[in-house]
Amino acid sequence: MAYGYAGKILLVDLTAKTTSTIDTAKYAEFGGGVGIGAAIFWDLAVAPGDWDLQDAFDPRNVISLMSGPLAATGVPGGGRTSVCAIAPETFPTPLFHRTSFGGRFATMLKLAGWDGVVVRGKADRPVWINIIDDKVVIEDAKALWGMNTYETQGQISTMVAGRTRFGDEWHQAGDAYTTARPQIVCIGPVGESATRVAALIHGSGVSARTGGFGGVFGSKNLKAISVLGTGSIKVADPKAIVDTRIWHAQNFSRGAAPGTAACMPCVNNDRRRDSFHGGESMCADEYWFMGERMKGAEVAMKWGICTWATKFGGAMEVNMPNAAAPFKGKVPMEPGMGWYIKYLYELGVLGPGKKIDSHPLPMDQWDKLVFREVFCDAIARRIGIGADLAEGILEAAKKWGRLEEDLNSGALRLPAYGASWHHSLPGVDWAYGYIFMSGDPMWHGFFSLSGGGGFGGPATYTAEELVEMMAAKVVPFNGDPLMFSNCWKGEEARKTGVYSEHKAKMVAWARHYAGFYNESMSICEMMLPSFIGRSADGIAGPSPDLEYRYYRAVMGDKKTFADTMETGRKIWNMERAIRVMAGRHRDHEQFAPFMYMPGATFAMGGSKPVYQDGKWSFENQNDLYLDREGVEAFKTHFYKLEGWDPATGWPTRKTLEGLGMKKIADVMASKGKLGS
Amino acid sequence: MAESEKTERKNRKVLRREFLAGGALTAGALACTSVTAAAALASPQQQTSLEPSKGYLVYDSRLCLGCQSCMFACSMTHEGEANPSLSRIQIIRDAPSFTKYPYDIVMSVCRQCVSPLCVQNCPTGACHVDAANGNVRRIDQSKCIGCQRCIESCPQRPHRTIWNHLTGKSTKCDLCVDAPYWSQKGGPSGKQACVETCTAKALKLVAEAPSQQDIDGYDINLAPARRPMPKMAPKPAATGG
Ligand code: SF4
Numbered sequence: 051m052a053y054g055y056a057g058k059i060l061l062v063d064l065t066a067k068t069t070s071t072i073d074t075a076k077y078a079e080f081g082g083g084v085g086i087g088a089a090i091f092w093d094l095a096v097a098p099g100d101w102d103l104q105d106a107f108d109p110r111n112v113i114s115l116m117s118g119p120l121a122a123t124g125v126p127g128g129g130r131t132s133v134c135a136i137a138p139e140t141f142p143t144p145l146f147h148r149t150s151f152g153g154r155f156a157t158m159l160k161l162a163g164w165d166g167v168v169v170r171g172k173a174d175r176p177v178w179i180n181i182i183d184d185k186v187v188i189e190d191a192k193a194l195w196g197m198n199t200y201e202t203q204g205q206i207s208t209m210v211a212g213r214t215r216f217g218d219e220w221h222q223a224g225d226a227y228t229t230a231r232p233q234i235v236c237i238g239p240v241g242e243s244a245t246r247v248a249a250l251i252h253g254s255g256v257s258a259r260t261g262g263f264g265g266v267f268g269s270k271n272l273k274a275i276s277v278l279g280t281g282s283i284k285v286a287d288p289k290a291i292v293d294t295r296i297w298h299a300q301n302f303s304r305g306a307a308p309g310t311a312a313c314m315p316c317v318n319n320d321r322r323r324d325s326f327h328g329g330e331s332m333c334a335d336e337y338w339f340m341g342e343r344m345k346g347a348e349v350a351m352k353w354g355i356c357t358w359a360t361k362f363g364g365a366m367e368v369n370m371p372n373a374a375a376p377f378k379g380k381v382p383m384e385p386g387m388g389w390y391i392k393y394l395y396e397l398g399v400l401g402p403g404k405k406i407d408s409h410p411l412p413m414d415q416w417d418k419l420v421f422r423e424v425f426c427d428a429i430a431r432r433i434g435i436g437a438d439l440a441e442g443i444l445e446a447a448k449k450w451g452r453l454e455e456d457l458n459s460g461a462l463r464l465p466a467y468g469a470s471w472h473h474s475l476p477g478v479d480w481a482y483g484y485i486f487m488s489g490d491p492m493w494h495g496f497f498s499l500s501g502g503g504g505f506g507g508p509a510t511y512t513a514e515e516l517v518e519m520m521a522a523k524v525v526p527f528n529g530d531p532l533m534f535s536n537c538w539k540g541e542e543a544r545k546t547g548v549y550s551e552h553k554a555k556m557v558a559w560a561r562h563y564a565g566f567y568n569e570s571m572s573i574c575e576m577m578l579p580s581f582i583g584r585s586a587d588g589i590a591g592p593s594p595d596l597e598y599r600y601y602r603a604v605m606g607d608k609k610t611f612a613d614t615m616e617t618g619r620k621i622w623n624m625e626r627a628i629r630v631m632a633g634r635h636r637d638h639e640q641f642a643p644f645m646y647m648p649g650a651t652f653a654m655g656g657s658k659p660v661y662q663d664g665k666w667s668f669e670n671q672n673d674l675y676l677d678r679e680g681v682e683a684f685k686t687h688f689y690k691l692e693g694w695d696p697a698t699g700w701p702t703r704k705t706l707e708g709l710g711m712k713k714i715a716d717v718m719a720s721k722g723k724l725g726s
Numbered sequence: 727m728a729e730s731e732k733t734e735r736k737n738r739k740v741l742r743r744e745f746l747a748g749g750a751l752t753a754g755a756l757a758c759t760s761v762t763a764a765a766a767l768a769s770p771q772q773q774t775s776l777e778p779s780k781g782y783l784v785y786d787s788r789l790c791l792g793c794q795s796c797m798f799a800c801s802m803t804h805e806g807e808a809n810p811s812l813s814r815i816q817i818i819r820d821a822p823s824f825t826k827y828p829y830d831i832v833m834s835v836c837r838q839c840v841s842p843l844c845v846q847n848c849p850t851g852a853c854h855v856d857a858a859n860g861n862v863r864r865i866d867q868s869k870c871i872g873c874q875r876c877i878e879s880c881p882q883r884p885h886r887t888i889w890n891h892l893t894g895k896s897t898k899c900d901l902c903v904d905a906p907y908w909s910q911k912g913g914p915s916g917k918q919a920c921v922e923t924c925t926a927k928a929l930k931l932v933a934e935a936p937s938q939q940d941i942d943g944y945d946i947n948l949a950p951a952r953r954p955m956p957k958m959a960p961k962p963a964a965t966g967g
């Protein structure tokens with residue numbers, strides 16, 4: 051097997067209670083992570099043609115947890131676990147979705163000799179999967195069912211590797227000797243009852259939060275997967291990995307710190323968060339709970355709820371001019387289900403005995419920990435209003451007759467498919483990611499591109515310097531600085547700005563890059579790409595040379611950077627093919643109404659490069675909102691650039707065959723789903 | 727050091743239970759050592775038989791992120807492949823990391839003991855003091871017979887000598903004297919892969935022998951006085967933004 055890979059993928063059929071092995075080499079053309087996960091999904095769930103891909107809880111749903119070839123090699127941030135399947139969380143129908151989580155699961159999986167775990171079918175009673183190196187056992191989870199995620203992991207850890215006492219950390223595992231403990235991903239009670247808002251939880255503070263994949267585990271009666279590995283991963287050039295890492299850390303502080311081998315446990319790091327244990331997900335989860343902060347976030351982690359969908363608000367508020375009176379100027383930047391309940395409560399339509407009965411939620415204690423406990427319990431056991439909330443926020447709003455009004459006003463500030471707002475604007479690449487995928491792209495790649503906005507400080511360069519530097523980096527679309535213009539007004543927006551064919555290249559580059567480097571090589575997207583340097587040496591960040599150097603050091607193959615981007619394009623088309631087979635059409639790729647109205651944007655300060663009247667400048671875009679016709683024009687540019695039929699958004703045979711995907715094209719043609 | 731910090735460090739010492747032999751070793755483990763752990767407590771002045779190492783790895787277990795980068799760097803540079811079980815530095819986190827900071831991480835680093843029981847108890851001389859390389863305590867793989875005496879006699883818990891289950895021999899930290907998969911020069915006068923890779927700067931090489939009495943000599947405060955903000959390039963004449 052090629053360097054970087056463990057060489058095999060574990061396939062677990064829960065209906066038949068069997069395990070088998072897939073040869074990774076068969077799928078190596080898709081890189082790893084989501085690339086391989088999507089290709090396996092195609093083969094097991096789409097190609098047989100016996101399933102319409104509509105119900106995420108159907109036993110035929112195939113969920114994969116995949117590592118990338120850079121995991122367990124010492125490449126910092128390279129140890130994320132990519133997850134993909136039909137996701138229950140999206141609205142109005144479940145969609146093919148991808149997400150990922152950090153921590154140490156993927157690394158341990160590789161050390162155990164597996165590039166991924168793929169689960170299909172449904173067990174007839176609760177089970178968990180116990181992997182110790184080559185040994186895989188489907189274990190009875192009767193005693194674990196109903197336990198929270200911390201208890202579950204504690205129990206499994208003890209069952210697999212005994213109790214740890216200080217000093218006694220070395221223990222036997224198979225033939226080897228290790229200090230490692232098993233790494234576990236599991237669900238809590240919210241996932242067990244197959245709700246649409248459950249997360250997969252790993253450790254104390256790491257989770258796969260978007261998509262509601264906890265419910266997929268629950269629907270399969272799968273409580274947890276545990277893995278303990280003691281093997282090695284072989285790489286092409288060990289020296290280059292260590293050298294590159296040191297060069298990375300010494301020259302580009304932001305991209306490297308804290309920088310880890312198992313994963314980057316977040317820019318907020320994995321320790322010392324108010325002296326609480328924490329993890330990458332905890333930073334977002336913090337404002338699920340506002341005042342109670344980390345203590346509250348632990349509640350979410352333990353119940354295994356998807357905090358992104360159920361957020362209670364955010365620190366910053368926006369002015370939604372159409373919001374109901376008491377909330378003018380006070381809609382949180384990234385509101386979710388928790389905040390929406392409060393909104394309806396204050397409007398007087400939700401409460402004890404009201405039109406929308408809030409039973410059993412103690413609305414007068416909305417900001418207290420006890421409310422969060424009851425909230426999770428009600429959803430997990432579908433008690434009272436919990437039964438509506440378990441189906442997701444837009445499904446609940448629809449049932450309550452509020453969907454249209456609140457999507458219009460932005461009280462339901464969810465740009466597309468019911469996915470929570472997350473830097474959707476400005477920097478339209480993020481927003482376009484929502485509609486072409488299945489919600490939040492969770493990709494901070496161009497975030498630094500705000501020319502001083504976002505996480506950046508004040509601009510230390512001119513807009514022109516910035517876009518030229520960027521344009522040189524984005525192979526194969528390099529040499530077109532207009533890709534980075536954020537002009538959104540008038541004719542210029544269509545010619546060179548956010549609705550232009552130039553912007554289509556930027557969005558395509560982002561998808562191809564992310565598809566390969568972040569989602570398949572599984573490098574943390576908060577770490578790389580890093581385009582803007584933070585050193586006094588200049589403005590250029592280490593990307594994309596750095597990630598390519600890591601890739602070469604591990605894999606040692608002959609691929610150029612452009613070749614890796616082409617693999618990214620192939621992965622993107624694989625995902626597209628699945629989405630099309632599940633019903634995706636150009637007509638579905640729409641934003642919620644509030645995105646076309648003033649108030650759509652929330653910017654964290656700073657400004658964006660804009661090209662207008664032959665000149666570059668930085669522009670504050672806090673007032674940006676989209677134009678329907680402009681978005682339609684953009685879609686046409688984008689589909690054409692990708693080689694998809696502009697009428698339907700479906701890939702053409704030429705495009706797929708050009709990528710070596712003839713078999714995919716044949717299946718699509720047989721269902722009349724090929725673009726022309 | 728502030729009083730509160732002193733108290734916390736003292737508490738940590740007790741809670742972490744990262745003890746020396748005597749309090750910690752089981753009778754069985756002691757029985758197989760010919761030089762007892764008490765000797766390890768002897769001061770450098772009392773121990774004249776072996777030359778002290780010219781380098782010591784010290785660390786700050788409160789600064790460590792638990793990322794295990796050092797472990798991957800160690801096994802990568804020494805063995806040419808990533809295998810945490812073979813890393814000569816072990817960073818151990820309770821698995822689902824539920825233990826409260828700072829007790830959630832144990833940093834297991836070889837102390838290059840002034841009186842190294844691993845050396846003293848090796849029956850073949852494989853585990854030796856390398857005079858040519860700053861007196862680093864090293865294991866000569868060609869002489870190691872895999873008897874595990876060095877592992878049994880290391881007074882630290884968890885033990886710092888490493889069992890390589892693939893070769894059936896012991897290894898230990900050599901301060902990168904022999905790291906064939908690294909482009910830098912190691913040893914007490916050179917660099918160490920773990921120190922260089924640690925972005926938290928939780929590891930450091932020092933020349934003076936730390937106190938051998940307890941963990942405080944090795945697990946020390948390495949935090950910078952104040953964390954400096956990243957330096958920004960000077961702002962050029964702006965035409966926009
Ligand atoms: S590299 Fe540094 S921060 Fe990471 S585990 Fe090792 S000592 Fe801790």
Ligand code: SF4
Pocket residue numbers: 835836837838839842843844845863879880881882885886887898
């Ligand atoms: S292996 Fe143990 S006894 Fe030997 S030098 Fe290291 S800490 Fe001391």
